[in-house]
Amino acid sequence: MASRYHQVYAGWKRDSDAFWAEAAGDIDWFTPFDKVFDADAGVYGRWFPGATCNTCYNAVDRHVASGRADQLALIHDSAIAGTVRTFTYAELKREVVALASVMKNQGIGKGDRVIIYMPMIAEATFAMLACARLGAIHSVVFGGFAARELATRIEDAQPKAVISASCGLEPNRTIAYKPLLDEAIELARHKPERCIVVQREQLACDMTEGRDIDYADAVAREKAAGANVDCVPVASTDPLYVLYTSGTTGQPKGVIRDNGGHMVRLKWSMYNEFGIEPGEVFWAASDVGWVVGHSYIVYAPLLHGCTTVMFEGKPVGTPDAGTFWRVIEQHGVVALFTAPTAFRAIKGQDPKGEFVPKYDLSKFRTLFLAGERADPETIKWAEQRLGVPVIDHWWQTETGAPITHNPVGLGLLPLKYGSPGVPMPGYDIRILNDAGHEVPNGTLGNVVLKLPLPPACLPTLWNADKRFHQAYLDEFPGYYKTADAGILDDDGYLFVMARTDDIINVAGHRLSTGAMEEVLAEHPDVAECAVIGIADAMKGQTPLGLVVLNAGVTRDLAAIEKEAIALVRDRIGPVAAFKTVVTIKRLPKTRSGKVLRGTMQKIADKEEWKMPATIDDPAILDEITEALKARGIGV
Known part of the structure; x- marks a missing residue:
């Protein structure tokens, strides 16, 4: 119909x-x-x-x-x-x-x-x-x-x-x-x-x-x-x-x-x-x-x-x-x-x-x-x-x-592959640059929601109105900050490309890890993948691909990794500086299914990290640490 x-x-x-x-x-x-x-x-x-x-x-x-x-x-x-x-x-x-x-x-x-x-x-x-x-x-x-x-x-x-x-x-x-x-x-x-x-x-x-x-x-x-x-x-x-829900300060936020x-x-x-x-x-x-x-x-x-x-x-x-x-x-x-x-x-x-x-x-x-x-x-x-x-x-x-x-x-x-659809009634979605100005359709920016928020949205945080303002409303006055980065196309479809802290800066180019993951997932041997940005003295950050292979794959891992790198460089271009893929057994996830990219990034960058409270299986992070060390990453 x-x-x-x-x-x-x-x-x-x-x-x-x-x-x-x-x-x-x-x-x-x-x-x-x-x-x-x-x-x-x-x-x-x-x-x-x-x-x-x-x-x-x-x-x-x-x-x-x-x-x-x-x-x-x-x-x-x-x-x-x-x-x-x-x-x-x-x-x-x-x-x-x-x-x-x-x-x-x-x-x-x-x-x-x-x-x-x-x-x-x-x-x-x-x-x-x-x-x-x-x-x-x-x-x-x-x-x-x-x-x-x-x-x-x-x-x-x-x-x-x-x-x-x-x-x-x-x-x-x-x-x-x-x-x-x-x-x-x-x-x-x-x-x-x-x-x-x-x-x-x-x-x-x-x-x-x-x-x-x-x-x-x-x-x-x-x-x-x-x-x-x-x-x-x-x-x-x-x-x-x-x-x-998790808070950036380590103190959880009580959504009402x-x-x-x-x-x-x-x-x-x-x-x-x-x-x-x-x-x-x-x-x-x-x-x-x-x-x-x-x-x-x-x-x-x-x-x-x-x-x-x-x-x-x-x-x-x-x-x-x-x-x-x-x-x-x-x-x-x-x-x-x-x-x-x-x-x-x-x-x-x-x-x-x-x-x-x-x-x-x-x-x-x-x-x-x-x-x-x-x-x-x-x-x-x-x-x-x-x-x-x-x-x-x-x-x-x-x-x-x-x-x-x-x-x-x-x-x-x-249906548009890669898009979670169009705004529902109650939501007026805008894409803003970091200065708070709207950007043209097709341009990556901060996904924000014009106030007021519709029914069912949080009215504030538990005993923390000031924190609610600081976390969601202060950065873009008149809007709620989703902390996601994305694109609106000419038909009004949204493409959410990454959390804003997952956008990586490679030699001055803002690149979406989500776009790279989309390409990696097309490799016929790849079951799951994640891309994180790791510190690089020359470029600021470079992307690192982590892939989990389909059950029963027996091909040479180095060959698969090389093909995956070529795929990303072909689709996104040399600007991505995509040169490293590491095969791992499992991706670390929360019990709700979110991939813990931030923790993996800290491991790769040799930063201090603590075990995420919501992780499904803590042993996975040990597996990833060893897999990265074997490639000279995070040591």
Whole structure:
């Protein structure tokens, strides 16, 4: 069908208030808003002031009341434990109400903070919704996060309670969470009053008397007693959660998400952007510790009345490169949202896509990628193997929902490889040079968003308005700085080329590492790659390519590296000074799939570095250090 995107986007530009007022009609409010947007409130304005609402009510209760009580709401699929648990909307409400009653009995109420330090289990979803039900503010921390990092977040959020589990499961190991939690509480000056702990059968933990509560026992007692906890009305502008994202100073930034604007934007996105109807099965293969897990595992699908899949596993190794296709077939998934790195890992293990035809994917119709730059070769591989549209889109922890997209519900626009699409309503994207002036289309520059930011975006940072200004608003007055570098073309498509600190300066030429990675990925033997800029006495910086080869490649490594260098020099030109490629076993990534380029750069430049808190496997950095040393780099 012809896309309605341009008409809808123009409608938003013409009358933003009318656009978002109409979208707000899909949310149940306890009391209506005074106005759609108050430009004089907060740092840059606030959405739907005067309204009261409850996110848990909109995600759970209203569906139970309106005929979805017996529809599946949540499927928890653990490829590691080999178990599947399912919950209808009525069962989900029962679990959430019981946990909310446990929390209420411990004095947790509106405005209190609760840290959720959980693996990918159904109870993590219950915990988030129970907090929302009570008007408490949750802060989810990746399960298994280092004790010192968890302590930093306890110190900043000052939670009344922590909800955790005895362990998390990885493909070849079980990680004990409780000792990490105990150490974090010991390190933090602020001491949570209670810890509610899920005892997993794979590894139980010791409980601290007087502080720790057994989750299962406490919830069972509330169910047996027939406990009922109504949804607490909160202001639209009240925080739903705080999610910590890494800060350049080492002190994490607490991104605040409000209740009202967040619901309006997420509910609007499910059909208009992702093309999903209520009742369909949607799967975001992410982690609840990441913003995608908040927005598109828990909140958006449930606000929309969908069935959401929560997956505990990896794209490869649990047990093989066909696990994603098994989940899609088994649960009738219509759309998958994951990180490009997941598909690069699958492609590396199964380059010919031989696992795909073993499964019935007849219900599956769209693949969405975000979190890392989706290189054209990975998109083409997925398109060819799956036979469905592959949609790259771009957003940030701070925005809570996509900034750019190719909106399926509004009708797909032509695909442009390397671009995560066009701006969504609410976003006026500009490209500025370092002096703050707009640059012509096709010119690389700083990607910024004209204020005000739309619903779902952070109104500020937790207890840090000044830091919010300094980090995002001061450098380009009137705009929000994304810290990404990119290009807008004549059709309005954005090309995000790199984080601004990944733009390298080679003899005065500003070059995008993303453009070089795009070329490297075209080599038929390359599964994954990263390009970093390393210090050079003559040129300032020179690029270094790191490549991971497809499984089963037996060719001479020196020959492959030489071909890869020639490919980049041919496509980008001698100006890139691209002369070095090093083959490595694995790329270091965060648990959300982002490649840790900055850490690799520090290793190569012999700078001091510390282990990133979010790294998936610390041993990878030792492998890279040795591979670089063998080539005389970083020694």
